[in-house]
Amino acid sequence: MKGLLALTGAAISAAALAVAAVPAGAQPAGGVGSGPSIAKEPFGALADGTKVDRYTLTSGKGVRVRILTYGGIVQTLEAPDARGRTANVVLGFATLKDYVDKNGGPYFGAIIGRYANRIAKGRFTLDGKTYQLAINNDPNSLHGGLKGFNTKVWKAQPVSGGGSVGLRLDYTSPDGEENYPGTLKTTVTYTLTKGNELRVAYHATTDKATVVNLTNHSYFNLAGEGTGGIYDHLLQLNASRFTPVDSTLIPTGQLAPVKGTPFDFTRPHAIGERIRVGDQQLLYGQGYDHNFVLDQRRPGEPTQAARVTDPRSGRVLNITTTEPGIQFYSGNFLDGTLVGTSGRVYRQGDGFALETQHFPDSPNQPNFPSTVLRPGQAFDSATTYSFSAR
Ligand code: BGC
Numbered sequence: 001m002k003g004l005l006a007l008t009g010a011a012i013s014a015a016a017l018a019v020a021a022v023p024a025g026a027q028p029a030g031g032v033g034s035g036p037s038i039a040k041e042p043f044g045a046l047a048d049g050t051k052v053d054r055y056t057l058t059s060g061k062g063v064r065v066r067i068l069t070y071g072g073i074v075q076t077l078e079a080p081d082a083r084g085r086t087a088n089v090v091l092g093f094a095t096l097k098d099y100v101d102k103n104g105g106p107y108f109g110a111i112i113g114r115y116a117n118r119i120a121k122g123r124f125t126l127d128g129k130t131y132q133l134a135i136n137n138d139p140n141s142l143h144g145g146l147k148g149f150n151t152k153v154w155k156a157q158p159v160s161g162g163g164s165v166g167l168r169l170d171y172t173s174p175d176g177e178e179n180y181p182g183t184l185k186t187t188v189t190y191t192l193t194k195g196n197e198l199r200v201a202y203h204a205t206t207d208k209a210t211v212v213n214l215t216n217h218s219y220f221n222l223a224g225e226g227t228g229g230i231y232d233h234l235l236q237l238n239a240s241r242f243t244p245v246d247s248t249l250i251p252t253g254q255l256a257p258v259k260g261t262p263f264d265f266t267r268p269h270a271i272g273e274r275i276r277v278g279d280q281q282l283l284y285g286q287g288y289d290h291n292f293v294l295d296q297r298r299p300g301e302p303t304q305a306a307r308v309t310d311p312r313s314g315r316v317l318n319i320t321t322t323e324p325g326i327q328f329y330s331g332n333f334l335d336g337t338l339v340g341t342s343g344r345v346y347r348q349g350d351g352f353a354l355e356t357q358h359f360p361d362s363p364n365q366p367n368f369p370s371t372v373l374r375p376g377q378a379f380d381s382a383t384t385y386s387f388s389a390r
Contacts, residue, residue, distance in 0.1 A: 035060045036165035036194055038158045043068055044096040050153050052096055055167050057192040062086060063387055065192055070099060071150040072111035072169045072188055074218050076225075076341060079196070081313040082389040087224035089315065089387075091351040092341045102338060103150065107217040110150035111188050112143045113204075114173060114180050115371070116215040117291070117327060117360035120250045124363035126181070126372065127209055133179050140248055143217070145178035149186070150217070159189065166191035175208065182208035182373075197386045204379040211371045212379045213358045219331060219351030220317060222310035226344030230331065230352050231272025234309045237265035237328065239292035243359055243368075247284050250361050251368075255293055263290065268309070271330055271352060287332035287349070291325045291359050299324060299369065302382065306354050314389045321356035321383040324369045329353040356383040 036059050043054035052070045062080035067073065075093075078086040092108045093099050103110065115133075122133035122141030133141040143150065154169035166189055173184040184206050191199040202214040221230050242263050243251040258264040262274035262282060275287050282288070296303045305326050306319040319326070331353070334346045362371040373379050 036160070036163065036192060038160065038165045038167065040156075040158070043070070046070075046096075046100065046153070052153060053156060055156065055158070057165050057167065057190065059165075059192050059194055059196050061194050061196050063192065063196040063198070065190070065198060067167055067190055068096070068099070069154050069156045069169070070096060071103070071109075071152065072154050072190075072216075073099060073103075073150070074109035074190075074216065077198070077218070079222075079315055079387040080389060081315050087227075087313070087315075088341065089220055089222050089224060089317075091219040091221065091225050091346060093338075094341050094343075100151075106219070106334065106338065107143055107150055109218045110216070111154075111169070111214065112217050112355070113149035113186060113214045114144050114178065114184060114210070114212055115141070115363075116143060116213045116217075116355060116357045118142050118248075118250055120248075120361045120364050124211065126211065126363070129181075131179055131181060140250060147178065149173070149214075154188070159191075164191050164193040180210055182206035182210035182375075184210060184212065186214070188214070195386070196388065197384050199382060199384045201382045202379065204373065205375075205377070206373050207375050209372060209374045211363045212373045213362065213371050214379070214381065215323075215327075215355040215357045216383070217353060217355060219353045220308070221351045222308060222315040222317060223313050225351070226340050226342045226346070229272070229347075229349040231270060231275065231349055232311060233271050233352070234268040234311065235265050235271050235328070235352075236268040236307045237292050237326065238295050238304045238306070239326070240266060240295055241293040243291045243293065243325075244281055245284055245290065245360075249284060249289060251291065251359060251365060253365055253367060258292075263288075263292075265292075265328075268307070272349070275330065285329075285332060288328050288330040289332060291327050291357070293325055293359070294321070294323070296324060302384070305356060305383075308352075308354075309390075316388045316390060318386040318388070319354055319356065319383065320386075322381045323356040323358065323383065325357050325359045327353065327355040327357055327360070329355065356381075
């Protein structure tokens with residue numbers, strides 16, 4: 001039983017940092033001034049002895065990201081406000097043990113695969129064969145099943161060049177894992193630029209026809225993790241349509257216009273402004289938990305997706321993606337039962353996720369962009385998160 005295990009290691013203090021710096025001369029915390037750098041440190045081990053590492057990527061312009069080889073998790077992401085004060089703007093846990101024991105519900109910061117979001121009743125048919133996946137979000141399958149990519153220890157390799165620094169993560173999912181067909185070779189590369197952009201590039205190939213939908217499941221709070229709610233953050237989405245859902249959060253198949261609904265974020269609105277409107281879709285999600293159809297110019301071309309501003313700190317997050325959709329989730333199921341990275345409790349609405357993706361349940365929705373991947377083809381997608389302040 002690999003994965004769901006007790007741990008032998010605890011969180012490593014910042015003082016223990018600085019193993020294998022690439023390029024030489026990794027800079028101290030915050031690190032404004034010098035160029036991008038990356039450093040590695042141990043982050044404990046799973047009960048079967050598998051070691052987990054933590055990589056710290058620094059932009060040299062105030063952004064610092066910590067990534068775990070467990071789940072490819074973005075553990076912390078520090079970004080400056082307009083006065084240069086940094087805060088960790090993503091939700092997470094302090095220890096590997098917490099990620100193993102408690103991240104099965106929220107998926108903080110993790111790479112999600114093989115299929116991000118829901119597949120109705122965990123079932124789909126491909127080339128005449130029906131596949132039954134684990135039902136882990138009754139009555140559906142969510143985020144890759146019982147032991148998705150968020151629980152795997154990825155092989156890591158630092159990469160650098162062109163004024164940026166990166167971490168390449170590889171995982172080969174065996175044929176039949178979580179009942180998905182095909183051996184899926186997956187590479188996720190995180191790149192941090194000196195322009196304070198975090199780029200996530202996904203690449204996958206298969207040896208049998210299969211379905212793939214990959215994303216990163218970071219929750220943001222631009223005022224700082226653990227500081228309270230995000231309902232005052234202003235959100236703009238480049239989406240004139242969304243995919244309404246049924247009571248189990250499976251799309252009805254309709255691409256509905258957002259105009260005149262609480263789902264219209266084509267101009268900036270505070271996240272909380274309309275979240276208490278008596279709208280059936282908001283009731284189903286207990287808030288926003290919906291896929292938005294991005295107004296792409298051309299499929300597969302990087303497109304402006306979302307812009308979020310925190311009026312208090314002035315921090316701005318801008319997201320572009322090659323994916324056709326984005327799940328906006330307003331942290332509805334955070335219920336005060338988890339203690340986060342800095343020791344504070346997460347309550348409903350204390351973070352939001354913007355998951356770039358193909359639409360939920362695409363394998364059962366002939367009118368949605370296809371998520372089928374065949375031998376000889378490659379799945380490639382990229383999402384960029386840019387951090388600035390005003
Ligand atoms: C889903 C939510 C779920 C959350 C954490 C989101 O992608 O849409 O319904 O609660 O992930 O699992």
